[in-house]
Amino acid sequence: MIECQLKINLEGFTLDAKFSVPDQGITVIFGPSGSGKTTLLRAIAGLEKGDSGFLKVGDSIWQTDDNFVPTHKRQIGYVFQDAGLFDHLDVSGNLNYVKKRKTGLKKVFIDSIYTLLDIESLLNRRIGQLSGGEKQRVAIARALLTNPKILLLDEPLSALDLKRKNEILPYLDSLHNQLEIPILYVTHSQDETSRLADHIMLIEDGKIIGNGPINEMLTSFEMPLSHSGDAISIFEARVISRDTDFNLMHLEFNGGQFIVPDNALPIDSLVRIRVAARDVSITKKKQSDTSILNIFPAVVEEIVPEGNAQVIVRLTLNGVVLLACLTRKSSASLKLDKGSSVFVQVKSVAILN
């Protein structure tokens, strides 16, 4: 568990963050530019010092009202936005910088980090010879060598073009799957959030306005993310079988089975599915003569207007929450109301890994 209550006054800006997040998985700190995401991360690292506060990561207390552990004594891994590699040293020099200061690192541990980020072949390169994606990999490896209790990533992909982003995302997936420490990941990208987050912490004007599991944060009408034509729902499913005749695969989730184009994922693998609210339509009776394959029974939980002409409907499919974006007219003619039993038709889904 990470418990944090930090207040920091900077010129013209106040960060007042009180939250706790679980000590596993990726928590994405999401918010617009200037909302205080980076300041929060810096405060956790001890790079910004507030007047008062409390910070506890695992069993280490890093800050209380009368005790402030300086950055170099906190067991953190911090990856800066532009990687922050020392360019007076080469790649091994950058990594050795940590090894010289942390004694007793086991070779197995070091090797596992090198393998995880695939940097063995980069060791003799100069920093200027690395691509943006390679720099980030080296920076993440360097941060992990400190054997941190928490990994802080400050928009690690924001300086990269799409190609480089796609190059490094699989490495972030493996961090996600293999690391046992909590990761705080700052971003303002919805794509990165939906692919990587287990939890989302929403920050606005220096205040935490919401904090919880990803789909809860995406679909709760208390949260701003659901009030948009771009609203999405995210949930997990498992590959259970494939249909070789039509080159499709079947994904099972609590609400039923999705049929999607086969992307060669092995049977039993877990996948993360993203459904855009725009791609969900609602019928009262189950349609049979339709091209849409993914139709599930659902119950309407809540309806809120979105703009003048549209509504966003939150539905549950046997416990799984899904958003649909409809016109107000459709909602009225279907007489949708809280508790209505309906069928949802999902026109398309995205598989995120």
Next chain:
Amino acid sequence: MLSETDISAISVTIKLALLSTAILIAIGTPLAWWLSQTKFKFKVVFEAIIALPLILPPTVLGFYLLMTLGSNSPLAGFLEYFGGGSIAFTFSGLVVGSVIYSLPFVVQPLQNSFSAVRIESLEVAATLGASNIDRFFTVAVPLARSGFITAAVLGFAHTVGEFGVVLMIGGNIPGETSVLSIAIYDHVEAMEYSQAHLLAGGLLVASFVMLIFVYLFNRHFSLVRSRDW
């Protein structure tokens, strides 16, 4: 050929320049670091004081040094109390004068290259477990190395080239405080132009070589850093 007094002037000069440069780097480094990092409101006052030797006539500086360090000064009395005495007209006096006179030539390049060290680099080092002093020596100093080369060479060359201050505070005592620039002046006074040529020409070539070295190093350095592909 070089006379014995010429050779002793050269050796005094080199000794003076080496010692002054070492002291200048030792004093200038923390001073330049402080100036590059501080948000102190009156920092500009310190910058102005350090820059004073750039514009003051060396004789003015030498005069005040003489007043401060001479045998009738309170400082000399203070030193005498501890078994010392006036350091005017001694080699130590020359060193003190040179250090003050050449301070801006060392502090300014150091301050510039320290200012160019991004704070982020130091913060990165902190997150990797490096303490304040550790960060300074393993990140700030290596990143500012071109500043150190420039500072050392300028400090050395400027000390070699000084005239007014050393004349005022040193008094041209052969083997003790008689330096190269004064030796040249003496030769010219005595109309020994060939010997003046020899010393002046040697100084010219040496200064040129030193500057070439600085520019080459800094160019090589910036090329290495900016190469990117």
